[in-house]
Amino acid sequence: MSAAGSGERALREAVIATAREMNALGINRGKSGNVSARWRKAKFDGYLVTPSGMPYASIKPADIVALPLAGETGAAPGRRHPSSEWRFHRDIYRSRPDAAAIVHTHSPFATSLACLRSAIPAFHYMVAVAGGDDIRCAPYATFGTQALSDHAVAALAGRHACLLAQHGVIATGASLETALALAVEVETLAEMYCRALQIGEPPLLSDAEMETVLVRFRSYGQPQGGAA
Numbered sequence: 441m442s443a444a445g446s447g448e449r450a451l452r453e454a455v456i457a458t459a460r461e462m463n464a465l466g467i468n469r470g471k472s473g474n475v476s477a478r479w480r481k482a483k484f485d486g487y488l489v490t491p492s493g494m495p496y497a498s499i500k501p502a503d504i505v506a507l508p509l510a511g512e513t514g515a516a517p518g519r520r521h522p523s524s525e526w527r528f529h530r531d532i533y534r535s536r537p538d539a540a541a542i543v544h545t546h547s548p549f550a551t552s553l554a555c556l557r558s559a560i561p562a563f564h565y566m567v568a569v570a571g572g573d574d575i576r577c578a579p580y581a582t583f584g585t586q587a588l589s590d591h592a593v594a595a596l597a598g599r600h601a602c603l604l605a606q607h608g609v610i611a612t613g614a615s616l617e618t619a620l621a622l623a624v625e626v627e628t629l630a631e632m633y634c635r636a637l638q639i640g641e642p643p644l645l646s647d648a649e650m651e652t653v654l655v656r657f658r659s660y661g662q663p664q665g666g667a668a
């Protein structure tokens with residue numbers, strides 16, 4: 441990596457802090473999961489992503505990998521290989537101008553639902569925090585593949601978050617903070633839904649009610665839902 445400007449250095453540090461925070465918050469464990477942030481400068485349009493297989497506690501700013509949106513391989517000029525999931529980070533940034541950051545975790549309750557290939561339906565109004573009346577579960581594909589990325593992008597249509605079957609969660613945001621907060625919210629909803637299912641089958645809010653909630657979220661000027 442050549443000398444990074446102060447803006448890039450700060451963003452690399454923010455990506456590391458977010459990765460550490462997702463583990464500290466209990467929504468991810470060990471080296472699984474990954475974090476990225478969109479990064480543009482004079483001749484570079486891409487993103488900064490956590491490296492593959494490194495404990496977050498030991499990652500330094502220079503270990504964060506810069507990849508171009510136009511890239512078709514994970515080859516990077518720096519000293520580290522990117523997360524094996526660089527394809528879905530790239531493809532989400534390509535297809536979603538609203539996404540400036542991505543947090544991917546294997547949070548336990550959301551992943552439990554994903555292992556059942558279950559979406560999170562409108563059992564609670566806060567499901568709308570992800571942008572719609574459910575949080576979809578993308579079909580299964582092998583980790584790191586283009587097929588997984590294609591499924592993720594489709595499941596994120598009109599949403600800021602999705603589950604990945606037999607795998608985990610993706611949360612996007614206009615900043616690292618909002619992406620991380622959404623990952624926490626998805627895990628909270630997943631835990632409530634799992635617990636409710638242990639007691640019975642929760643009734644779902646109607647499409648009309650969820651539309652009302654979505655409109656209220658938008659009118660608060662906090663599109664990712666300043667929790668009421």
Ligand SMILES: [Zn+2]
Pocket residue numbers: 472473525544545546583607608
């Ligand atoms: Zn994963």
